[in-house]
Amino acid sequence: MFHHAAGGYAQQGTLCGSIGSCAAIINLVAMDKDNTHMKLVGDLISWYSQCSFPSQRFDSIATYKKQIQTAAVSPLCHTSVSGWMMAAKSSYSAKDRKDRCAKVAADTVYQTVVMLNEYTEGKYKPLAAKLSKETENCLSCHGTKAADNQKGQMNCVSCHDDHTK
Numbered sequence: 001m002f003h004h005a006a007g008g009y010a011q012q013g014t015l016c017g018s019i020g021s022c023a024a025i026i027n028l029v030a031m032d033k034d035n036t037h038m039k040l041v042g043d044l045i046s047w048y049s050q051c052s053f054p055s056q057r058f059d060s061i062a063t064y065k066k067q068i069q070t071a072a073v074s075p076l077c078h079t080s081v082s083g084w085m086m087a088a089k090s091s092y093s094a095k096d097r098k099d100r101c102a103k104v105a106a107d108t109v110y111q112t113v114v115m116l117n118e119y120t121e122g123k124y125k126p127l128a129a130k131l132s133k134e135t136e137n138c139l140s141c142h143g144t145k146a147a148d149n150q151k152g153q154m155n156c157v158s159c160h161d162d163h164t165k
């Protein structure tokens with residue numbers, strides 16, 4: 001069902017496929033009129049963007065252990081895996097890259113299960129940190145409470161210059 005999610009959906013480097021697949025599972029479990037599923041998915045995306053991958057949680061079953069970790073920066077496959085490949089001196093077709101992304105998928109599944117367990121026990125609280133001060137600043141003019149002329153909560157300055165400086 002999620003084979004197409006590989007490589008940020010059909011190798012396009014858009015949303016990391018592990019987020020998209022886990023988001024579908026969250027939707028199945030937690031969808032309600034209060035948009036609980038949206039809150040959980042939003043939290044998963046923020047958590048992912050703030051994470052350094054891969055963890056060593058699955059090293060005992062991985063070929064490559066203690067791999068170099070890099071910050072995902074955004075939920076995009078592109079930034080997440082490109083940053084890692086540069087730091088690891090790897091390439092997309094290399095086996096260590098495949099191991100890295102398998103671990104990222106497993107890390108994201110693990111986080112999803114932690115969140116859904118807490119949700120089921122009625123104890124769920126958002127796990128990701130709030131938006132950065134810089135992004136809050138951008139959204140103070142471009143966000144829903146002001147001009148409302150951009151969509152998203154990604155880290156703006158990872159792609160844009162701050163034109164207010």
Ligand code: HEC
Nearest residue numbers: 134135137138139140141142147156157160161162163164
């Ligand atoms: C004080 C309000 C304010 C803040 C803070 C602000 N912007 Fe803007 N931004 C504007 C306005 C107004 C325009 C439209 C300017 C124009 O008419 O050309 C604009 C235009 C833009 C544009 C399109 C034009 C361009 O310069 O490329 C981008 C992209 C943009 N802002 C991104 C950001 C980002 C990223 C941040 C945070 C780092 C940010 N803005 C913070 C008010 C703001």
Ligand code: HEC
Nearest residue numbers: 074135138139142149150152153154155156157158159160
């Ligand atoms: C992953 C990269 C990326 C991130 C993160 C990102 N943007 Fe953008 N944004 C773009 C690209 C690419 C465009 C299209 C630029 C163009 O048309 O020249 C764009 C367009 C815009 C525009 C319209 C600019 C224009 O002149 O048409 C605004 C405003 C803007 N972004 C604000 C933001 C704000 C605010 C944030 C943070 C909440 C943000 N962006 C996060 C890549 C990004």
